[in-house]
Amino acid sequence: MASTAREPLLEVKGLSLSFGGLRVLSDLDLTVGEHEIVSVIGPNGAGKTTFFNVVTGIYPPDTGEILFEGSSILGLDPHKIARRGVARTFQTLRLFLNMTVKENVMAAAYGHTKAGVLRSVLRTPGMRREEREIAQLAEERLAFFGDRLVGYRWRQPAYSLSYANRRRLEIARATAARPRLLLLDEPAAGMNPVETQEITELIGRLRDEGGYTILVIEHDMHVVEGISNRVVALDHGVKIAEGSFEQVATDPRVVEAYLGASATERA
């Protein structure tokens, strides 16, 4: 399954980051090919979310290089990285709670629309077309989840959604930013088994129908097994294993990392 023949979409080389003496990421290398689903696993505090934060430009790394589509995105503002085609969801949901479901998705199309203040206020034909387009885009993206986020839901504020629907909305919003690379931070966290099953299928569909390349952090090994082309295991910011699910899952170092972690885990 591992595909080195494909063109790499994201290339991370020698990435390191410390927070005041604490090494969070240590000399990390990672390559994600086009149309791949790569899962990042590891115990709590392994640096998975931090890795996402570095890729999306929230934290500048101490050393290392991040290439997206062959060119460096290091030091760019997060919104510029997002415009290049990297979108993400959050482990702790971060929706625009007071906006409607549809507005949430439309807002993420900001980077791909152009109408400035003047054109918006004059309601020029170009601006109206743009608005129609992103409204349509939003409806399409929301329809991806069956009838859960359509119809009357469009007009509801995001805070009225259930937990699972909030997770779905976050994914819909991320796709409206027209990414090529989608970073999903624990998409199945807090979901019941039925919903988890559904999200597993959905991630597959995102790649197959949506054409996205997906990097996903996940704790649920069933999900990881179900979706991954490749799995990367982190522990204390160091990559300890990489390969197919079977390879990584049976790697003694991975097992040790989890067991060691769970033995001393406090939370």
Next chain:
Amino acid sequence: MDWDKLVQLLVNGVTLGSVYALVALGFSMVYGILKLLNLAHGDVLMVGAFVGWGVLGWLGGAQDPTVAVWLVIVLMILAAMVGGGLLGVAIERFAYRPLRRAPRIAPLISALGVSFFLQNSVLLLFGANFRSYDSFDLVDVGVGVDWGPFHIWVMRIVVVVSALAMMAGLWLLVTRSKLGKAMRATAFDREAAAMMGIDVDRVIVKTFFIGSALAGAAGVLVGLVFFQINHFMGFNYGLKGFTAAVVGGIGSIPGAMVGGLFIGLAEAFSVGYIEDFTRGRLGSAFSDLVVFLILVVFMLLRPQGIFGKPEVKKV
């Protein structure tokens, strides 16, 4: 080089700076614990100044005090500290505590309301005219330390020394006492502190009391060396105190002290030299412009201030 002027400005700057440092301390402590910009802090200083003035009048006035002069000063400062402290506690209890879970802007607007309320209440009760401490009647300007050609009025020394003493006391309190430990813990992570059995509400109330007491005392010190007080004086001292806290590093106690001194000296020297430097085009009133530029430069180059650490965003 005019040495006399230089020394006078230096003394002025240190006096002003110690007042700013006291304001900055209270402001910084509250910010550290609640992440709240207490915009009413300057007005606590103003109320403290009026409390001190009231005590002075009650003790017979500056010209003819009924008790010893040192006792007058001590009583004025103590009364202003108690008054300011209680006022700060009331502000926290009624204007800020109901808003702990509100959007960030809500307590700021509440603070504007408090500030406006206090200013206009004092205006209502005491009028718009300046009131004077007449402290040159209390202690003659001639009394002081003479060092060669230079003369420093003893009142200035009293003010600077009491400000330093209060700062030292605060420093000991924060670094040595149990309360200080609880304050630092609460500032670091309020929820974790609450889970470790710290009564966060009480820590916050005490922080407000101490910070506001310092501001109240600062109000009296201002009256003692600069004589004039009125209902709007808190704006200027609040603003400079905020600036000092930001320049020093908001949330940091040594930062507030150093920032206060820095802003005080910068202001005093620009009052003294801005006319010479601009060849008379800008008068001494434009010294605020210099302080503003310092603030802007810090915002651009070192937003975390002299003693602050860069903030790590939590995601």
Next chain:
Amino acid sequence: MSEHQSPSPERPRIGVDEWVASAEQRRERTVAGRIEDAVERAPAAAKLVVFALPFAIFPLFTDSEYLTQVGIDTLIYVLLALGLNVVVGWVGLLDLGFVAFFGLGAYLYAALASEYAGRHWEAQFVVPLIAVAVAATGFLVGLPSRRLVGDYLAIVTLFFLQIWLVVLINAEFTRGPNGISDIYPLKLFGREIVSPGGYYYVTFAAFVLVVAFLYLLNRSRTGRAWNALRDDELAAELMTMPVNRLKLMAFAVGAAIAGVAGALYAPQQGAVFPANFDIVLLITVYAMVVLGGAGSIVGVTVGAVLINSSLEALRDPDDASWLFYVAIVLGLVLFMRPRWVPLVVLAGTAAFGLVVHELAEQLRPSLVAGSTFGTARVDEVLDSWVLLPEGAIGQDGLPAGALARIAYVGLVAAILGLTLIRNRVWRAVALVPVLYLGACVWENVLVAQPAVARFVLIGAMLVALMALRPQGLLGRQRVEIV
């Protein structure tokens, strides 16, 4: 537990989700819900007409020059509130230098059309020019705090206001505290506007344009992005929105509107003084935005109208005297349940007052020897009800002794203490003496200086509003994660 439900991949699961979904249908069945929907669906132009109509016909109902003047002031305030709302309501930033932009607009007008400047440019050039210039200034002021916008912005902008006032008062080219007093009237396409009615309609036109501008802007990608970043800055940034630029933009738009308001204010007043643009105005405009409901165009407009009319009404001691009692009665009737409670409290207060007054007359006659400040009929009644100590207030309207000051501070403490009483019965009982003390302080201290008293009330209102109803009268309640 969700495991017990029959999993059906097509339908959303039944439960809270369904219930929330049906909320929509339930809402549609209520009258308020239908009105809301109708408003939502109505064309924007129709909404604007209905909204602006009361302002458009206001001058037809009065030929008093004073009322027209109040109308112009109100519209200027509405413009200011609308501008501040962009920054405070839509983006959630604290701009404490806002009135400096208003002042800048006014002084720029004076620089382009006054005898002092020796120019008289026409308004159709001057106003847009000022809007652009003030917007650029706003952008520059916001720039230093771009990294840590938020609390730091508040300090920088407050300091900017201070610098602005220092320059106005001390610089020679602004003529210092004397201001510039020979400003030419607005000249619009060759015609000079001189009548208050003319100024009213020019300001009204600006109001309509600004409302339309803001309405359309709010419903564009920019408005959506502002909304988004107010909810979650980091998520907005990661969803392709340039947060810092958007904030500065909001800052500049707010400043531009304030600048336009200033450009209309200067010629209509004929003079500008530094004192026109101080912190009092700043907090008044904040109160307008917050009272009406930050974020809502209709809300802040209503807030500005309400506050400016109250401020006008409180100017006169005669009116102030009885307005207080109307406000108290209204407040009690609106907020106290069940309905008979306010009646009992009011009756109790009246009786309490009579008893106290009677006792005071017997024991310390000096406590009732003073007189009220008004001359209306209500004051004759009050003379035999509230305590009016002799000589408590001096000739200048200021408290002469400690008594009035202590009573005032005591009243503030009593009101605060009242909010701490949890038991509703005891609170109602405690309310009686507090109301009486309030009436005494009002008649003695506050009515004597209505100009100051109204600002005391605005300050108190801001604090109370934030604690009780932070969304204001017409704002939408927001859900926030703190």
